Amino acid sequence: MLTIVYSVLLLGILGFASGTFLAFAAKKFEVKEDPREAIVRAVLPGVDCGSCGYPGCSAFAKAFVKGEVGKDGCVPGKSQGVPELLEKISKMSVDELNKIYEESGEDDSKILKLLKQN
Numbered sequence: 001m002l003t004i005v006y007s008v009l010l011l012g013i014l015g016f017a018s019g020t021f022l023a024f025a026a027k028k029f030e031v032k033e034d035p036r037e038a039i040v041r042a043v044l045p046g047v048d049c050g051s052c053g054y055p056g057c058s059a060f061a062k063a064f065v066k067g068e069v070g071k072d073g074c075v076p077g078k079s080q081g082v083p084e085l086l087e088k089i090s091k092m093s094v095d096e097l098n099k100i101y102e103e104s105g106e107d108d109s110k111i112l113k114l115l116k117q118n
Contacts, residue, residue, distance in 0.1 A: 035101035036094070037061045042108035043085045043115070044074055051075040085115060092118070 040061040048056040052073040054063055063069040064086065071086035072078070089097070096118070104110035 034065065035098050036065045036089075038106065039089060039097055039101060039111055039115070040064050040086065042111040043077075043082055043089065045077050045080060045082070047076055049076060085112075088115065088118075 037058075038061075041057055044057040044060065046057050050056070052060045052069065052075065054060040054069070054073075057074075060069065060073060064071075064073070071083045071090065074082050074086075077083070100111060100114045100118070104114055
């Protein structure tokens, strides 16, 4: 009987210690998202079709931010005005983009609304 109590107590302590360590490690080694990529991804239609030559909208957004692809790369987005918005994004400063990202609360619909206002 005492063995079961000690076992449960030991496992509880180990579980709590492991959880605390994992929470600390997750916060310490957190990867910050580039706001420019998030803004470009919010503008894209999100169909992940690959017609741009990249495996999805996230990869296209990374490539656009790096300057590897032009504003006309997203074929499904041409009818939705994506090239015009990407042109607008490319002309904005990093500070302006960071401000939009912070004001939007990382919500894609708010990002689009803020972009169209500026």
